[in-house]
Amino acid sequence: MNDPKLQMPLRKGDPLPAQRLRGADGGDWDFYDFGASYPLESVRWEFEPTEDESGRMRIEGSLDGRTWLPWTAEVSGAGAVRSPIRYVRIAGAAEREPAFLAGTGLAAEPADEWTQLFHRREGWSGSDGIYSIPLNGVEAPGRAASSRTLFLFGDTFVGSVDRQTDERVGYAMINNSMALLDGDLPDPARISFRWGERDGKPAGAILPATPLARSHEGTYYWLQDGTSVGGKFHCFPLIVGPNPDGPEGFEFTVHGVAMVSAPMGEDGPELARQEQADTPLYFRSANGHTTYFGAAILPLTEEAGVPNPDGYVYIYGLQQNGGTKLVVARVPAGELERTDRWTFWNGSAWTGRKEECEPVAPETSTELSVTPLSGGWLDGKFALVFQQGGIHGNRVAASIGESPVGPFGPAIPLFYCSEPEAGNGIYTYNAKAHPHLSRPGELLASYNVNTTSWEAHRLHGGIYRPRFIRIRQIV
Structure with a gap:
């Protein structure tokens, strides 16, 4: 689902070209790199996690791969704009492979x-x-x-x-x-x-x-x-x-x-x-x-x-x-x-x-x-x-x-x-x-x-x- 050859996203909801960072030393975390900075609107799975799995799951985003902040699907206000990130890390997703969709905001490539x-x-x-x-x-x-x-x-x-x-x-x-x-x-x-x-x-x-x-x-x-x-x-x-x-x-x-x-x-x-x-x-x-x-x-x-x-x-x-x-x-x-x-x-x-x-x-x-x-x-x-x-x-x-x-x-x-x-x-x-x-x-x-x-x-x-x-x- 995460093909780095995907075209660059043009609008909200387009897939982001994420690449999994194999071998990243992150303990329970799985790391993904978009190759550029994008606003992240949502994370999807081919098989959606159960309510119990979702409760244990953690998703964080980073612009530099060093400073991480919690990411949430909820943003306040109509037409809310998201700050761009380049990296995502996910814990508690078991073997599920995510897909990332672009949100409204600024991209930098x-x-x-x-x-x-x-x-x-x-x-x-x-x-x-x-x-x-x-x-x-x-x-x-x-x-x-x-x-x-x-x-x-x-x-x-x-x-x-x-x-x-x-x-x-x-x-x-x-x-x-x-x-x-x-x-x-x-x-x-x-x-x-x-x-x-x-x-x-x-x-x-x-x-x-x-x-x-x-x-x-x-x-x-x-x-x-x-x-x-x-x-x-x-x-x-x-x-x-x-x-x-x-x-x-x-x-x-x-x-x-x-x-x-x-x-x-x-x-x-x-x-x-x-x-x-x-x-x-x-x-x-x-x-x-x-x-x-x-x-x-x-x-x-x-x-x-x-x-x-x-x-x-x-x-x-x-x-x-x-x-x-x-x-x-x-x-x-x-x-x-x-x-x-x-x-x-x-x-x-x-x-x-x-x-x-x-x-x-x-x-x-x-x-x-x-x-x-x-x-x-x-x-x-x-x-x-x-x-x-x-x-x-x-x-x-x-x-x-x-x-x-x-x-x-x-x-x-x-x-x-x-x-x-x-x-x-x-x-x-x-x-x-x-x-x-x-x-x-x-x-x-x-x-x-x-x-x-x-x-x-x-x-x-x-x-x-x-x-x-x-x-x-x-x-």
Whole structure:
């Protein structure tokens, strides 16, 4: 009854592709793996257990195979939505073989073809960040087949990775890079990578040139999110400098936020014509917390092809307020470069005083996405996709909001990131969605994998790559 080759469930009541984990050391428990995360509606048997057997039976579910919670067929409220799980364990079922049926909720499945697209061994050979920007500005799912996508990356390895040993050889690390993909398919033949050069050596694709950046020694850019609005590229990079007193892997400090703008051509931003400026977007808020903007951008415009456009570009920021909290600014699309025209959400209204901004979500990560949704039980709502637990988190999560400013509800853990189990100082972080590369009804999302150990980077060239999943509704 549990055929792992079953098709992925599309709607409530569809069978889940469970595989029994033979030899799992669980005592009285039988373990099952769905291979992805799904909402579980019911458990059925070919021969239903007796009332006495049902009374002795225990069923538990888990997202990670470690933390288990009791599962019950009873949920409260009409149209109740179930949290996704990947693993089920059952005790007291005798020799009965169960079948598992999907419920209403969110599913998260590996998108291995996208993960493999960025597993390269020559030239660009590993990075984090990975924001995606449609060159034509159309953000709606299912609209990228005839367009091109610009990817923005953070710290990047340029060099070779040995195919036999997976060891890095002849490499350099730069602080940002880009890639250009033709169409909406993860085809290695249709993607090209680019970075800069300085003194004959690899350098970041965009180098700091603002007065603030030049006033500090050794600065570089981490690009944050970007957008294409009205035929122009914009991004809001962090101005970063060295901090040798930081812990291994975190020897940096942030000085501010810049703005980089350039005409968007057929081959991406025309960086030879770029303009850079310092901004007032890194500051201490009225409640005393460090706040900055540019972590995510949502163009809610007709050009973007999104539902219910209002003509504004929403720029999301972070506030370090007992954790990483989400704050929001917006500006009419035609005035994006005018930071003096930006307004900030203060919890009840828009204000020109950035210091009054208030969080709209209790939890997020330092990179994230906010996406309008269409169809299903989430029609008309907005999905905040992020890494739960920040850089120490190992779950991709989503919070659902009623508008671009929320309020966003409790985090829904969607997918367990297992990479840290390998040790070597590995951690996962900064999940986000890529809506225009998604199929209709789905959200393609990525998360970053890194290590605090430079030796692990050198010996294991496969660590430092983005991983991809698909998030979708089951109705």
